Amino acid sequence: MTAFGDPVDAVIIGAGVVGCALARRFSLEGASVVVLERAPDILSGASKANSAILHTGFDAPPGSVELQCMQAGYDEYMQIRNGFNLPILETGAMVVAWDDSEEARLPELLDQALLNGVADALLLSRAEVLAREPALGSHVRAALLVPREVIIDPWSAPLAYATQAKAMGARFQFNAGLLSARFDGDLWHLETPTGTLTARSVINSAGIQGDSVERMLLGEAQFEIRPRKGQFVVFDKAAAKHLRTILLPVPTARTKGVVLTRTIFGNLLVGPTAEEQEERERPDVTRPELDMLIAKAVELVPALAQAQVTAVYAGLRPASEEKPYRVHSLPEKGYFCAGGIRSTGLTAALGIARHVHGLWAQSRTAGGERSAAPPTFLLPNLAEHLPRDWQTPGHDGIVCHCEMVTGREIEAALGSPLPPGDFGGLRRRTRCAMGRCQGFNCLARLTSLTEGRLSVPIAPEVDP
Numbered sequence: 001m002t003a004f005g006d007p008v009d010a011v012i013i014g015a016g017v018v019g020c021a022l023a024r025r026f027s028l029e030g031a032s033v034v035v036l037e038r039a040p041d042i043l044s045g046a047s048k049a050n051s052a053i054l055h056t057g058f059d060a061p062p063g064s065v066e067l068q069c070m071q072a073g074y075d076e077y078m079q080i081r082n083g084f085n086l087p088i089l090e091t092g093a094m095v096v097a098w099d100d101s102e103e104a105r106l107p108e109l110l111d112q113a114l115l116n117g118v119a120d121a122l123l124l125s126r127a128e129v130l131a132r133e134p135a136l137g138s139h140v141r142a143a144l145l146v147p148r149e150v151i152i153d154p155w156s157a158p159l160a161y162a163t164q165a166k167a168m169g170a171r172f173q174f175n176a177g178l179l180s181a182r183f184d185g186d187l188w189h190l191e192t193p194t195g196t197l198t199a200r201s202v203i204n205s206a207g208i209q210g211d212s213v214e215r216m217l218l219g220e221a222q223f224e225i226r227p228r229k230g231q232f233v234v235f236d237k238a239a240a241k242h243l244r245t246i247l248l249p250v251p252t253a254r255t256k257g258v259v260l261t262r263t264i265f266g267n268l269l270v271g272p273t274a275e276e277q278e279e280r281e282r283p284d285v286t287r288p289e290l291d292m293l294i295a296k297a298v299e300l301v302p303a304l305a306q307a308q309v310t311a312v313y314a315g316l317r318p319a320s321e322e323k324p325y326r327v328h329s330l331p332e333k334g335y336f337c338a339g340g341i342r343s344t345g346l347t348a349a350l351g352i353a354r355h356v357h358g359l360w361a362q363s364r365t366a367g368g369e370r371s372a373a374p375p376t377f378l379l380p381n382l383a384e385h386l387p388r389d390w391q392t393p394g395h396d397g398i399v400c401h402c403e404m405v406t407g408r409e410i411e412a413a414l415g416s417p418l419p420p421g422d423f424g425g426l427r428r429r430t431r432c433a434m435g436r437c438q439g440f441n442c443l444a445r446l447t448s449l450t451e452g453r454l455s456v457p458i459a460p461e462v463d464p
């Protein structure tokens with residue numbers, strides 16, 4: 001086994017959106033950081049498949065860590081987004097009531113929004129809802145409007161956090177899942193497939209494996225992950241003209257429910273389901289649930305009966321047996337956990353990172369040196385409503401015609417400071433093969449452009 005050198009301040013386990021935000025925050029505060037990720041790239045777990053809504057926290061449990069982290073995360077995203085060229089689609093959201101009982105719940109949701117500091121939330125009458133969204137089913141009754149709920153690019157944001165962390169010295173180890181760990185009373189010794197690491201503290205942001213990683217580190221876990229699958233249907237871009245606002249259902253205690261929303265990439269999305277399952281690694285899509293989602297979308301916006309489907313996908317929420325986030329620490333062991341980050345982690349990640357860093361800093365006598373002028377850089381824009389690379393000369397040809405991805409974009413991703421480790425990572429960085437043909441037309445070209453440049457090649461080698 002190779003030793004990676006001197007002990008680092010913190011090893012972060014898992015490079016989902018939370019791990020990427022933690023790496024950035026700890027690096028900004030002057031800590032030395034290594035991120036261990038078992039997959040070939042960042043965003044290989046829950047963070048690759050969500051609804052991409054930046055929430056205001058209007059319906060979060062009042063006074064909760066989740067609410068605090070969501071609102072801190074939302075604010076920080078808005079502060080840093082221009083510096084990184086991170087897009088938003090200013091849609092607002094409506095919690096829509098479709099019957100008497102749902103309509104009766106809207107005033108209490110408004111009260112909760114106001115209690116949570118979302119002062120611009122307001123009730124809309126049926127006429128006001130239809131004036132805003134004329135394509136809605138005529139049985140709509142009323143809505144709660146939350147103007148500051150927006151859509152973001154779910155992948156470029158965490159990529160920006162991770163890239164900035166890397167530029168400040170954070171090391172990312174891919175294909176390096178934690179195998180075992182030992183605390184000697186002072187330092188952690190962490191075994192990975194690529195060697196042994198020593199660290200003063202360990203931060204568990206392993207998502208769906210959060211409880212098993214905690215057990216590996218401490219011998220037992222304070223929480224149990226109960227994977228909750230969410231399936232989605234993506235409609236063609238032509239469908240997006242039917243809707244401006246994010247449509248949310250009146251929530252239940254268990255789930256935010258099925259959402260109908262535009263995506264930053266110009267499509268229309270319906271989902272997710274909320275299905276408990278034992279299996280942690282494979283979020284399969286299933287025909288009855290996809291049919292249910294399409295039927296739901298058509299019920300809300302009847303014109304979608306004519307819409308074509310581009311793609312379907314599913315994600316697994318790292319939910320636990322309790323609703324609250326499972327954020328806790330054992331400072332005497334240098335152990336910190338951001339676990340059970342169920343369904344709001346894209347929004348809350350920057351806030352969670354601040355919160356966990358605060359717990360970590362309290363437990364230490366000496367602090368790191370804060371980065372006065374952190375490095376910043378512009379991420380390529382993939383949002384449909386903003387200028388894309390293909391519109392600028394010198395783009396080296398279109399590789400993916402469905403999503404208009406250029407040769408220059410593919411090359412920039414492959415040559416970037418944190419290049420993709422696999423095809424999924426390349427797709428998330430560029431949108432290649434994400435469109436109507438799902439790679440049928442561009443896969444051969446992509447295979448040759450990426451040859452020898454992905455740690456997991458597009459076409460795996462077959463032994464003769």
Ligand SMILES: Cc1cc2nc3c(=O)[nH]c(=O)nc-3n(C[C@H](O)[C@H](O)[C@H](O)COP(=O)(O)OP(=O)(O)OC[C@H]3O[C@@H](n4cnc5c(N)ncnc54)[C@H](O)[C@@H]3O)c2cc1C
Pocket residue numbers: 013014015016017018019036037038039042043044045046047048049050051052053054055176177178179205206207208209213229230231272315316317318338341342343344345346347348
């Ligand atoms: C269907 C769905 C819809 C959602 N919609 C929204 C939304 O609209 N807005 C919002 O704010 N949030 C949303 N979320 C929630 C958000 O996506 C999650 O809260 C967030 O992605 C959790 O991030 P994470 O970093 O904690 O976990 P993950 O992204 O799962 O990251 C954990 C990482 O740890 C790695 N790992 C696991 N075990 C090990 C090990 N032993 N060693 C090393 N690495 C390991 C995994 O490979 C993974 O990359 C949604 C989630 C889902 C599933």
